[in-house]
Amino acid sequence: MSKKLKEWFDRDCAIRLGEAVKRNYSGFDVVSYADEVEATVSTLELKARVKLMADQLRARLPQDYETAAAILTNSLGPPLQGETGMFTEGYWLMPVARLVEDHGLENFETSMSLCAEITQRHTAEYAVRPYIESDPDRTLTIMRSWAASPNLHLRRLASEGVRPRLPWAKKLQLFVENPEPILHLVTPLRADPSRYVRVSVANLINDVSRDHPDRVIELIKKWGRQDNLLTDWIVKQGTRTLRKKGTLPKGL
DSSP states (O other): OOOOGGGGSSHHHHHHHHHHHHTTOTTOOHHHHHHHHHHHGGGOOHHHHHHHHHHHHHHTSOSSHHHHHHHHHHTSOSOOSSSOOTTTTSGGGHHHHHHHHHHOTTSHHHHHHHHHHHTTTSOOTTTTHHHHHHOHHHHHHHHHHHHTOSOHHHHHHHHHTTOTTOTTSOOOHHHHHOOHHHHHHHGGGTTOSOHHHHHHHHHHHHHHHHHOHHHHHHHHHHHHTTOOHHHHHHHHHHTHHHHHHTOSOTTO
16 A cells, blocks of 8 residues: 555655755754654644654754755755656655745745755745745746746746645735736746646646636637647646636637
8 A cells, every 4th residue: 555645754754854964964963853753743744744844854954044055955866857756756855845935034045046956856836935925026036037947847836836726835815816927927838848837837827717717818818829739738728617617718
């Protein structure tokens, strides 16, 4: 029987993460970290397990966040090859992303740089959301550069991180109310060569359609004039809720 996702975040995961950190920070006590995780983790669900591991990791790193972030960056290991692996090969980095989410807000540039590194091995779609809420203009400026990156994982993060209704995450109410900034952000990705990125863009469009169906219809009419099969695929997937509700005009 395969393990549930939450069950991967246990003592073994703590040891794997701790040993990666110790290679770059000799003062890290792997056994103490693993013992602390093991003492509590069995009673917790997924998010609480990850938060426990993130908080205990932060407590054992240097107090200076810049120093801690440098250690973590050097501990991430090689980037993923191809589109897959963020929850299979890179699952053990989820506590690092949670650490940035919970502890890095006062060090904006460093944390965003760390998110860019994490997402090439795991994902930082949840980690970036507090930064969006705190300083949307500054965060979107960086995310626009990610959308233009040759790295597909960064392009995917540019889209996935700003989804208004990302599963397992708090709604980004500013984009629920006004989706224009994120529609502008993903427009350069409307014919992305990576299916991984296109799925994210389609899901973002579908999120927006729940609150602004007329705006999405207007958008896909414009995109449809591109006469591109990759864009057509995004349009079809991104309008699935409108199709289900029967509110998509015929011919679209």
